[in-house]
Amino acid sequence: MMPPWLLVIKIGGKRRVNLYLPIFLLWPLVGILWILAAIISLIQSRPHNAHRGRWHQILVLLQVVSALSGLLVEVHNSQDDVFIEFI
Amino acid sequence: MSVERRKVLDMLMNGKITAEEADRLLDKLTPTILDSTVSSPALVSQEDSPTGHATPRFLRVEVNGNDDRVDIRIPLKLISTGIKLQAMMPRGASEELESRGIDLREFSKMDTDELINALGELTVDVTGKKETVRIYCE
Numbered sequence: 001m002m003p004p005w006l007l008v009i010k011i012g013g014k015r016r017v018n019l020y021l022p023i024f025l026l027w028p029l030v031g032i033l034w035i036l037a038a039i040i041s042l043i044q045s046r047p048h049n050a051h052r053g054r055w056h057q058i059l060v061l062l063q064v065v066s067a068l069s070g071l072l073v074e075v076h077n078s079q080d081d082v083f084i085e086f087i
Numbered sequence: 088m089s090v091e092r093r094k095v096l097d098m099l100m101n102g103k104i105t106a107e108e109a110d111r112l113l114d115k116l117t118p119t120i121l122d123s124t125v126s127s128p129a130l131v132s133q134e135d136s137p138t139g140h141a142t143p144r145f146l147r148v149e150v151n152g153n154d155d156r157v158d159i160r161i162p163l164k165l166i167s168t169g170i171k172l173q174a175m176m177p178r179g180a181s182e183e184l185e186s187r188g189i190d191l192r193e194f195s196k197m198d199t200d201e202l203i204n205a206l207g208e209l210t211v212d213v214t215g216k217k218e219t220v221r222i223y224c225e
Contacts, residue, residue: 057175063168070145072160 003027004069004086012081023086034058091116143207143224152218163206163224167199 005024011017038058068086075082092113099109143163150157173181173191181191211222 060168060171060175064165064172067162067164067168070160070162071165072158074156074158076156078154 002069003066004071006087008083008085008087010081010083012083013079034062142203145225146206147221147223147225149221150218151221163203166206167203170194170197170199 003023005022007019007021007023009017009019009021038055041055041058071084071086073082073084095104095109095112095116098104099106104112146161146163146166148157148159148161173194176191184191207224209222209224211220213220
C-alpha cells in the first residue's frame with residue numbers, strides 16, 4: 001500500500017487558493033520519528049509487556065495514513081468551491 | 088447440453104449404467120461444464136475482465152442540491168483499516184459506548200474483504216424535493 005505523496009487543496013470563490021503539498025517530503029521524517037517512538041515505547045513498556053498494544057496502534061495509524069491515498073472531497077456551492085484530494 | 092453429459096444420459100437410457108453411476112459421473116463432469124460456460128463473455132468474472140477492476144476501490148457519496156454539490160470519494164482500504172482504529176480509542180470512550188449498547192469490538196471481528204465485496208454491490212439512491220443523494224462503489 002503506497003502512502004499518499006501529494007495533497008491537493010483548491011479553494012475557489014473570492015479567495016482563490018491552489019495548494020499542492022508534497023507529502024512525500026515528510027516520509028523520511030515520519031520514518032525517523034516512528035523508529036524513535038518505537039524504541040522509546042519498547043523501552044518504557046518492556047516491564048509491563050504492554051508494548052504489543054502500542055506497536056499495534058502505531059501500525060494501525062500508519063496503515064490508515066497509507067490508505068488515505070485516493071481520498072477526495074469536493075464541495076461546490078454558489079459562494080465557494082473546495083477540492084481536497086490525496087494523491 | 089455438453090457431449091459428455093449427453094453420453095452419460097445415453098448410457099443411462101440404454102441401461103449400461105445405473106442411476107447412481109450416472110449421478111456420480113455427472114457430478115464429476117460439473118466443473119468441466121462450468122469451465123466451458125464461463126468462457127462466455129457474460130459470465131466472465133470481474134477479476135478476468137479486461138478493465139482490471141476486479142473489486143471496487145472507492146465508495147462514492149454524491150449529494151446534489153439546487154445550488155450545492157458534494158462529491159466524496161473514500162478509498163475502501165481506508166474503511167477496512169479505519170475499522171482497526173477502534174484499538175486506539177481511549178478506554179473510557181469505548182466503555183461509554185458499550186454502556187450505550189455500541190460494542191466496537193464487533194467491527195474488528197468482521198471480515199473486511201467480505202464487507203468490501205458486499206459494499207461493491209451497494210447502491211443507494213435517494214431523491215428528495217431539494218436534494219439527490221447517491222452512494223455507490225466504483
